[in-house]
Amino acid sequence: MLKSNIHSLMKYAYLSGLVFFALTWGLSANAYQLLGGRWPNQPTSGCCANFDVTLGGVFYGSDQSVWRDAMGRWSSSAANVYFREDPYSTGTITVQDTYDAAAQWDGIVDLSPCNSCDYTKADAFLNYLYTQYYSYDKTMSVAVHELGHVMGLAHESGCVIMVGNTPDRWDSCGLNYPTADDAAGVNALY
């Protein structure tokens, strides 16, 4: 009787160890990365940072709708942040698109004054050179990724929205929304 109890106890401990290892290994494989900066005057409580976004002037194709939906993806995620169109069009955060035939990027963010400071301005672009051939969902994968940079997330490996290239992020992982790991990164910032 005692022997069988010890045996089942050991079995339980072994299984618990396995579960713990699997969980911690999974977490470390997808640990969010931060750029080192953040938007000042935003909460640090894990809830409810607000970002007002100015939509740039003229858009190619459906890129403008994509940006709107990408903002919605973050707003409805576990990141607890809220994007909305800037009612005063202050241009503090702008999203737009461009047609840059000499670029190999399909999206880019220019953060001011630097990546690891308190941010004062961000300009995000989609490159219509590529997005014109992308599906709506694939373009959104780029836009959601760029908004992650706008908040202060850096590139990361694995199946997360912050992967630095679209073939891995969309073609392989099928991601166009923030994962739990991406949301955890934002929660760590705001």
Place this chain on the structure above:
Amino acid sequence: MRIKLAIAATVLILTACSTTPRPAEIAEAPVPEVRVGLASWAFNYKTLEDLVQASDVIVVGKIKGDGAIVRGPSVMATEYELDVKKVLKDHKQRDKLSSLILRQTGGITRERIFEIHDDPLFKKNQQVVLFLKEFEAGKVVVVGGPNGRFHIEHGRIVPVDKTSIAIEPNMAEQKFVDDIESIVKTGKKKLTQ
């Protein structure tokens, strides 16, 4: 009279002192703002064969000069003169290809330094093996950003993107060139004994 002269001298000295720039003011040259761009790359090649396939031009070369700023449609870019030492692939099969204009997103001006996080700006005299796309006649861009960019340091190949193309560590330049030439000709790497 003496008092008047003393007053005049004092006024003159004070005036001179107030208009002479202080050392701190002289030293206050504009400090460029350092900004780092964050790109989502449209391509990511995992093998040397895929990179070769995707490239219009592959060269061994050297960056000549500091480059010239180009105002792109969105963010700034720099055009470097690339001194071509050896052509490994040329989709136009030109008789002579001694130089190319290499464009890269980012640049340095008096006011700001703009550099993509995982694709640092090229440096003068940097020796490179580059996989290129020709977007205009004679003007090229590196395939996949950092993906198609390899530096040569002390005769060894150093990939800029360390996450994509798996090449053996400390690979000799000649071995890398042989592999590329073999892939261009046969579609496969050269067999080593």
